Amino acid sequence: MTIISICTLTTIKEAAKSLKQGNLVAFPTETVYGLGADATNKDAVARIYDVKGRPTGHPLIVHISSMSNLDKWARDIPDYAIILARAFWPGPMTLILPRTGLAKDFITGSQANIGIRVPAHPLALSLLQEFEALGGFGVAAPSANRFGKVSPTNVEAVMAELSDKLGINDLILDGGQSQIGLESTIIDCTNKIPQILRPGAVDSLMINSVIAGSMFQNIKYDNSKNIKTSGQLETHYAPLAQVFLNGEPKSGDGFIALSKFTTPSGAIRLASPQNNVEFAKLLYSSLRKADNEKIDKVFVIPPEGEGIAHAIRDRLQKCSTRKS
Ligand code: TXA
Numbered sequence: 310m311t312i313i314s315i316c317t318l319t320t321i322k323e324a325a326k327s328l329k330q331g332n333l334v335a336f337p338t339e340t341v342y343g344l345g346a347d348a349t350n351k352d353a354v355a356r357i358y359d360v361k362g363r364p365t366g367h368p369l370i371v372h373i374s375s376m377s378n379l380d381k382w383a384r385d386i387p388d389y390a391i392i393l394a395r396a397f398w399p400g401p402m403t404l405i406l407p408r409t410g411l412a413k414d415f416i417t418g419s420q421a422n423i424g425i426r427v428p429a430h431p432l433a434l435s436l437l438q439e440f441e442a443l444g445g446f447g448v449a450a451p452s453a454n455r456f457g458k459v460s461p462t463n464v465e466a467v468m469a470e471l472s473d474k475l476g477i478n479d480l481i482l483d484g485g486q487s488q489i490g491l492e493s494t495i496i497d498c499t500n501k502i503p504q505i506l507r508p509g510a511v512d513s514l515m516i517n518s519v520i521a522g523s524m525f526q527n528i529k530y531d532n533s534k535n536i537k538t539s540g541q542l543e544t545h546y547a548p549l550a551q552v553f554l555n556g557e558p559k560s561g562d563g564f565i566a567l568s569k570f571t572t573p574s575g576a577i578r579l580a581s582p583q584n585n586v587e588f589a590k591l592l593y594s595s596l597r598k599a600d601n602e603k604i605d606k607v608f609v610i611p612p613e614g615e616g617i618a619h620a621i622r623d624r625l626q627k628c629s630t631r632k633s
């Protein structure tokens with residue numbers, strides 16, 4: 310495995326070639342780092358599952374460089390999905406759509422639907438463009454962490470998660486700190502009415518501002534639906550430390566809250582974000598910090614409000630649900 314820390318067009322072309330040859334390339338996106346493979350190469354995709362320790366049958370998101378490639382992977386695309394794609398791609402939004410024949414069972418977990426996203430990171434886009442220039446169709450990329458763990462938001466975190474699992478020909482592209490820090494909003498577009506399956510930076514207000522009104526009632530997040538989204542497993546996104554919401558930390562416990570909250574006496578401050586956007590950006594790296602510093606209890610004051618605060622609370626809820 311090689312880390313490419315200064316990504317030039319030459320190294321990105323090499324990375325695209327390596328993907329096309331069937332190797333894995335971990336790459337930055339604006340949400341979190343992804344572990345990429347050629348989405349049409351069954352063996353390469355099987356290695357993603359192996360490296361992540363992810364049970365097979367969990368579908369993967371296919372990343373493409375532009376919405377003009379959408380109909381290669383998806384069919385029967387409703388008008389509202391086109392409106393969403395125009396409004397928020399490239400960006401932190403994944404659309405679930407009926408699949409074409411290109412999307413095989415090994416990508417979709419045998420579901421009839423495919424998850425598609427155009428990421429907004431320049432390095433990711435350039436990698437996807439170069440990959441498509443070589444005849445590639447799309448790059449399957451889950452978050453670049455071991456199954457059930459916190460998504461990586463910088464290259465050190467990718468290394469900590471996967472370095473001992475990646476092979477000699479695999480690559481990691483360093484694109485600095487992820488701007489958003491939480492995974493993309495997932496929207497199910499397979500019914501007459503869209504449904505948010507995983508909240509993210511594209512929030513319900515933004516979604517409604519482009520498609521609600523004449524077309525729909527307000528769209529809200531609904532996780533009651535029985536759809537195979539692994540992020541909906543109860544103990545997803547969990548660090549080793551036990552996470553508590555709103556409790557009182559004792560001496561030596563970790564503490565994460567907006568900067569307006571003072572640190573309880575004896576607690577170890579892991580992050581003091583100034584606002585909710587910064588909270589999202591710092592959350593995963595501060596949970597990792599707790600694990601690195603062998604802190605076994607972390608107390609978090611979840612941010613209030615809608616938008617990204619809602620996505621933060623969703624992840625916190627999941628990582629505070631204790632494994633038994
Ligand atoms: O921001 C993101 O979405 C990142 C970056 C790398 O793009 N990717 C990511 O992938 O978070 P992953 O695999 O860690 O989470 C994707 C979620 C999973 O919970 C998966 O089950 C769900 O999307 N998903 C993918 N395809 C699906 C499908 N066809 N139907 C329902 N859920 C799907």
Ligand code: MG
Nearest residue numbers: 451452453460
């Ligand atoms: Mg993930």
